[in-house]
Amino acid sequence: MTGPDVHTRRALLDRVPKGHAVALLAFLVLALYPAFRPYDTYYQTVLCLTFLLGVQAVSWNIISGYAGYVSLGHSAFLGIGSYTAAIIAERSGLNPLWMAPIGGVVAVVMATLLGLVVLRTSGHAFVIITIALLLAAQIVAVNWRSLTNGSDGITLDLPPWSRDIQNLPFYYLFLGLFLLTVLLSAFIRRTKFGTGLVAIREDEGKAAAIGVNTTRYKVTAFAASAFFIGVAGGVYAYFLTFLNPVGAFTILGSVTIVLSALAGGRGTLYGPVVGAFIVGIGQEMATVYGGSSSRVLLFGVALMLIVLFLPAGLLPTVEGWWRRRHATDTEYQDQAGALGAGTLQVRDRELAAAVVADSVEEAAASAASGPMLEVKGATKAFGGITAVDGADLTVQPGTITALIGPNGSGKTTLFNLVTGAMKADAGEVWLDGTRIDGMNPWSRGHLGLARTFQTTRLFKSMTVLENMVAPLPDARWSTMLKASVAGNEADRARELLEFVGMSRFVSQPAGSLSYGQQKLVELAQVLMLEPRLVLLDEPAGGVNPSLVGRIVEIVRDLNRQGVTFLVVEHNIPMVLELCDPVVVFSRGKAIAEGPPQTIREDPLVLDAYLGDEWRPPVETGDELTRENGDGSASDEPQEVR
Amino acid sequence: MLALRGVVAGYGGGAVLQGVDLTCETGSITCIVGPNGAGKSTVLRVVSGLLPCSEGEVLLDEERLSGRSPAAVLHAGITQVPQSHALFPQMSVRENVLMGGFLIRRDKKLLAKRYAQVEALIPIVADRSAQHAGNLSGGQRRMVEIARCMMLDPQVLLLDEPSLGLDPRSLGSVAELVHRLHDDGVTVLLVEQNVRLGLGLATHGVVMEGGKVRLTGSAAEVMNHPEIASLYLGGSSAATAKAAESAAPGA
Numbered sequence: 048m049t050g051p052d053v054h055t056r057r058a059l060l061d062r063v064p065k066g067h068a069v070a071l072l073a074f075l076v077l078a079l080y081p082a083f084r085p086y087d088t089y090y091q092t093v094l095c096l097t098f099l100l101g102v103q104a105v106s107w108n109i110i111s112g113y114a115g116y117v118s119l120g121h122s123a124f125l126g127i128g129s130y131t132a133a134i135i136a137e138r139s140g141l142n143p144l145w146m147a148p149i150g151g152v153v154a155v156v157m158a159t160l161l162g163l164v165v166l167r168t169s170g171h172a173f174v175i176i177t178i179a180l181l182l183a184a185q186i187v188a189v190n191w192r193s194l195t196n197g198s199d200g201i202t203l204d205l206p207p208w209s210r211d212i213q214n215l216p217f218y219y220l221f222l223g224l225f226l227l228t229v230l231l232s233a234f235i236r237r238t239k240f241g242t243g244l245v246a247i248r249e250d251e252g253k254a255a256a257i258g259v260n261t262t263r264y265k266v267t268a269f270a271a272s273a274f275f276i277g278v279a280g281g282v283y284a285y286f287l288t289f290l291n292p293v294g295a296f297t298i299l300g301s302v303t304i305v306l307s308a309l310a311g312g313r314g315t316l317y318g319p320v321v322g323a324f325i326v327g328i329g330q331e332m333a334t335v336y337g338g339s340s341s342r343v344l345l346f347g348v349a350l351m352l353i354v355l356f357l358p359a360g361l362l363p364t365v366e367g368w369w370r371r372r373h374a375t376d377t378e379y380q381d382q383a384g385a386l387g388a389g390t391l392q393v394r395d396r397e398l399a400a401a402v403v404a405d406s407v408e409e410a411a412a413s414a415a416s417g418p419m420l421e422v423k424g425a426t427k428a429f430g431g432i433t434a435v436d437g438a439d440l441t442v443q444p445g446t447i448t449a450l451i452g453p454n455g456s457g458k459t460t461l462f463n464l465v466t467g468a469m470k471a472d473a474g475e476v477w478l479d480g481t482r483i484d485g486m487n488p489w490s491r492g493h494l495g496l497a498r499t500f501q502t503t504r505l506f507k508s509m510t511v512l513e514n515m516v517a518p519l520p521d522a523r524w525s526t527m528l529k530a531s532v533a534g535n536e537a538d539r540a541r542e543l544l545e546f547v548g549m550s551r552f553v554s555q556p557a558g559s560l561s562y563g564q565q566k567l568v569e570l571a572q573v574l575m576l577e578p579r580l581v582l583l584d585e586p587a588g589g590v591n592p593s594l595v596g597r598i599v600e601i602v603r604d605l606n607r608q609g610v611t612f613l614v615v616e617h618n619i620p621m622v623l624e625l626c627d628p629v630v631v632f633s634r635g636k637a638i639a640e641g642p643p644q645t646i647r648e649d650p651l652v653l654d655a656y657l658g659d660e661w662r663p664p665v666e667t668g669d670e671l672t673r674e675n676g677d678g679s680a681s682d683e684p685q686e687v688r
Numbered sequence: 689m690l691a692l693r694g695v696v697a698g699y700g701g702g703a704v705l706q707g708v709d710l711t712c713e714t715g716s717i718t719c720i721v722g723p724n725g726a727g728k729s730t731v732l733r734v735v736s737g738l739l740p741c742s743e744g745e746v747l748l749d750e751e752r753l754s755g756r757s758p759a760a761v762l763h764a765g766i767t768q769v770p771q772s773h774a775l776f777p778q779m780s781v782r783e784n785v786l787m788g789g790f791l792i793r794r795d796k797k798l799l800a801k802r803y804a805q806v807e808a809l810i811p812i813v814a815d816r817s818a819q820h821a822g823n824l825s826g827g828q829r830r831m832v833e834i835a836r837c838m839m840l841d842p843q844v845l846l847l848d849e850p851s852l853g854l855d856p857r858s859l860g861s862v863a864e865l866v867h868r869l870h871d872d873g874v875t876v877l878l879v880e881q882n883v884r885l886g887l888g889l890a891t892h893g894v895v896m897e898g899g900k901v902r903l904t905g906s907a908a909e910v911m912n913h914p915e916i917a918s919l920y921l922g923g924s925s926a927a928t929a930k931a932a933e934s935a936a937p938g939a
Binding site for chain 1: 699724726728823825828853854856858859860881883
């Protein structure tokens with residue numbers, strides 16, 4: 048293994064190895080504890096309940112921490128699991144412990160059905176529905192007397208083992224389930240599925256634009272978060288040997304789960320684990336010293352204190368404090384465009400074939416007949432304003448087409464209609480012979496359509512590398528469950544980052560980069576999708592002039608390999624140099640189209656967009672100057688090559 | 689006079705600004721240029737109090753600003769137009785602009801007077817007053833953002849990339865606006881990637897790199913600096929002379 052490789056990998060895994068070591072140690076201590084104190088039934092019971100809370104908090108974290116969809120009714124799955132196992136055990140006479148996995152399956156089925164209904168949309172409906180689930184489950188359990196024995200509850204047989212070791216089997220069952228839940232959570236976080244969930248939390252629209260099937264991700268996460276709670280429910284039923292609707296479906300149970308995850312650190316792997324121990328042991332102490340009613344008061348105060356002083360939770364706060372105390376030096380090396388760094392070094396090797404998939408070239412060859420993108424009569428109105436007004440636009444394969452026009456002429460809205468971020472009021476969109484206007488944004492992404500945004504929309508809490516591997520080029524389940532930073536892909540990501548000159552930043556959180564740097568990373572990010580058509584929304588905005596040249600060069604390179612581009616840009620020298628043809632938009636539709644030279648002299652365009660400065664100059668020398676203006680850094684790499 | 693003395697600041701990972709010394713004379717337009725990630729926007733964040741500095745100080749007319757809250761800095765007469773869109777999308781343009789006068793909200797007369805002034809200065813405020821800010825295009829939002837900052841009649845205006853996302857014609861109106869503010873005696877500190885536009889507007893130029901100030905001078909001096917010309921304005925060293933030449937007349 049080479050030096051730098053080890054280094055980046057270590058930086059990548061962050062402090063996780065240390066965290067794993069501490070977790071493993073804690074697990075061993077807990078696993079050995081009963082061996083030393085086998086008759087401490089009280090403490091064992093407290094720990095059993097803490098483990099159970101841990102199972103729930105870690106599970107909750109999958110949907111509400113990673114994906115950001117807060118569930119306030121998660122204890123319903125515990126009740127569903129308990130009742131399932133208890134009912135089957137009661138009717139069949141088998142031991143409820145064998146039925147516990149069935150409880151998990153039923154919980155997953157319930158979560159999937161509910162998720163399919165409510166998780167299709169984004170927003171707050173989910174929170175309300177989860178509370179409704181909890182209340183509805185309780186009402187069903189009370190009223191379906193023939194199945195659940197109503198409010199009288201179900202009494203199970205006592206465990207067959209000796210009273211002396213009463214708690215030990217449960218202790219290890221709960222501890223085992225806790226471990227499995229943490230492993231599931233860790234596994235999910237490591238896969239592209241987990242990265243996708245965090246992407247959904249950070250920016251759902253952007254996640255869809257890079258090919259993440261947000262509905263499927265959310266429903267799967269919700270189902271995954273229900274399974275181990277359901278299994279634990281079966282064990283819990285036997286542990287209690289008595290079930291009733293009020294105890295099984297209590298809102299206080301849900302509050303405890305949420306409180307644990309918030310206290311420890313929502314969205315982190317070990318946060319909910321730490322939180323479960325704090326809340327689990329804390330509430331037991333409150334019951335002992337303050338009486339059982341003090342528990343509710345304690346929850347209220349604790350929740351308030353957390354929201355006020357530890358909004359991110361204990362673990363992230365400690366981590367942030369540690370990082371501030373041990374600040375690393377910010378290195379400024381070979382900044383593009385720095386004084387003394389000389390002029391920009393131009394890459395002397397070709398863009399590696401890995402960057403552009405073979406399929407792209409094939410597709411480009413086969414599609415040479417029809418247009419790559421065709422927009423017919425697209426219309427979109429916001430309230431009284433018609434942003435896009437029956438626009439027609441055709442992009443031929445293999446071109447770099449520019450879309451220019453005054454602010455407010457509907458260019459970005461047209462992009463949104465093409466990528467599916469918005470639904471058109473009327474009109475059709477065709478991508479390479481396929482009609483796409485009814486498709487989901489991610490399906491369009493899988494067809495080879497990618498875009499960048501005017502103001503960058505990277506996932507700010509993820510590292511640059513995680514951002515790079517977040518895009519999903521297809522809809523296969525196997526892709527979804529692949530490790531998020533797998534070798535092959537990570538190499539391609541690093542190579543692309545090198546192209547945009549951002550390779551030194553792989554392990555930095557994207558949010559810590561400056562605006563222009565984020566712009567470059569976003570460009571590299573969409574290239575991970577192996578797109579056939581890339582929509583660039585102001586790629587040069589906020590980027591240092593000397594880097595504009597690099598962007599031009601990358602676009603040219605990719606174009607040569609068969610990628611088609613549609614560019615919105617206000618940097619006119621760059622447009623005139625890079626793009627052909629140029630389409631001019633005004634008031635929601637195209638008013639002119641043609642090669643750059645014709646466009647810049649078109650009186651209509653001069654009036655609507657370019658303004659007097661671009662009128663044919665009186666003296667020719669002036670024009671030369673302007674040609675060498677802002678965009679002229681882009682001339683330079685060409686000369687060198 | 690706005691001054692930064694040995695300012696060190698960062699976002700937790702490390703010091704982004706590593707000892708910045710910078711002076712803006714009253715009534716001047718100072719433009720900061722430099723590579724992406726050099727700390728240009730961070731300077732503005734430190735001045736406006738959004739980011740505390742760990743060492744050094746920020747002074748406005750010999751009065752220490754560093755350590756004060758953003759609201760206190762606003763009271764002192766410094767307003768900032770941020771880099772990315774910061775309008776309230778569900779509010780109308782009028783409401784957004786009035787939000788800029790939050791500090792003077794109790795003085796209805798003054799508020800009305802300022803609003804009328806801003807309306808006269810930036811026509812889009814009157815034209816689109818009832819529209820939701822979320823329905824405006826990028827360039828229109830930019831103008832409204834500047835309008836909002838003008839509600840406090842600031843001594844110092846911080847502009848983070850005023851040209852970002854603007855079409856060539858709006859660019860002209862922003863430039864004109866900055867000139868008009870200059871004529872009114874407002875001190876302007878701006879960060880700009882469009883070096884030609886930025887330095888063309890400014891009276892003073894500052895080049896930042898690696899969290900430090902590398903070069904200061906009058907805008908023309910900075911623009912004519914051979915390395916700047918070669919890096920930002922004209923490309924290769926062969927073109928340097930030409931670029932420097934062409935830059936001299938000013939944009």
